[in-house]
Amino acid sequence: MLKKLHIFTVKSYIPPFILTFFVVLFILLMQFLWKYIDDLVGKGLEWTIIAELMWYTSASLVPMALPLAILLSSIMTFGNLGENYELVALKSAGLSLWTVMMPLIMVSIFLSCMAFYFSNNVLPIANLKMGALLWDVTQQKPSLNLKPGVFYNGIEGYSIRIDRKNQDNNTLEGILIYDHSSRQGANKIVTARAGRMETTEDERHMIFTLYDGSTYEEMEAYPIRNKKNTQFRRISFKEQTIKFDLSSFRLSRTNEELFKDHEQMMNLNQLVRAQDTLQLKIIEREKKLLTSMKNKYFFGTHMDTIKTLPVNKRESLRNNHALNLSEEIPFSQTKEQKMFIIESALKTARHNKTYVSVSMNDLDHKRTGITRHKIEWHRKFTLSIACLLLFFVGAPLGAIIRKGGLGMPVVMSVIFFLIYHVLSITGEKMAKEGAIEAYMGMWLASIVFLPLGIFLTYKATTDSVLFDIYTYKSFLMFWRKD
8 A cells, every 4th residue: 555655646746846847947047048138149149059058058057946846846746635635535544744755755865866966967067068158159249230321340350331231131232341451540441332242151251242333542651650642542343342251250169178167167076176276375375475575574775885784794685685684784874875775665665565465365366266166065965955955845835735736836835945045145145255154154045944844844744734824714713702
């Protein structure tokens, strides 16, 4: 009997989980598209590039979609069992809620283990691929699109304006081209009554065939700065061909090695090694700062003054690159030498101040990098724990509210997930700002939801009426009567 019950429970859980997971993933993917729609539209990207970007983006959105899917499907499963009085029948047969939940607990543990494997092994690769491809797409130039009456400057070295474009989008009228590819201003202007633009088969060049036009070219003056000697040349033509290079419009793929140092593109071992490396760099920079400051805090003197020192003191100065301030140094009392010493001291102080400021900014940047690596290290585990915690929130919650379908379960799951998500974002932000430790910020949501899951599980096993609205109505009616 228990075997059939377990199979029945798992079969009731799997379809809602798969459905909600892909629905949530689709919604998050649409949010991503809405955010980057301006960077994707109008650039002539092939559908394979868009599909590849969507694939890697979907993988990077799994850590957010998976916990929400577990929460919603667990509420729906136990809500349906409660609404159809199947939980009541099972309890009347002597089976506890723990017995009913046990197969789904095992499924949740399995999903948590898979989530950890995904977060540690698959997600860094997906983030790397998505980050590199998204960078290439955002840096891609918009596709060639000539609009009547508007200068187009997308082709480097040229400004093009047309008066009219026919319906075939290839035949043009009233063409004006400013050629400043020589880097000496727009010293060449081409006008044409009509023309036709065509792309070569390899799509590397755009060929303009111009009809009935003129070329106005400014000849180089001699000497160059003498504009009075500038000559102009005008050439009329019946037909002329101009070739434009379109290689800059093709998507160029960036080397992914440039993005591998980002903490989101690393697994646990790489994060630990990166933290150790940053810590060693901090220690090395602190030692270098201390040594440099000791060497730079010396008393500068003029060479004439140094020559007046005894031989042993000059040798000490030459060997130590500094003067011992505790010794008597016979300085000249001339005004020029005093001003030289003061200016040297001020220059050294300003240089030291700048050096210390730059060094401290570099140390703060490295410490922030260590914090970010620690955050990503803990994130690998918080995803797995979130799957378990949200199941222990959703399953007893569904058993308590006893409502299935997509109504009340969706509302309750969205509310609890938003609370969890807000706590996670708040803790992560506080950790990045240094207000709290990284482990405290990343585990803040789990610390809050752990007692909540225990409380709801206890209430569900004791047949609590925590979310039964009729209980509260009867309670209010009782007080009204009194």
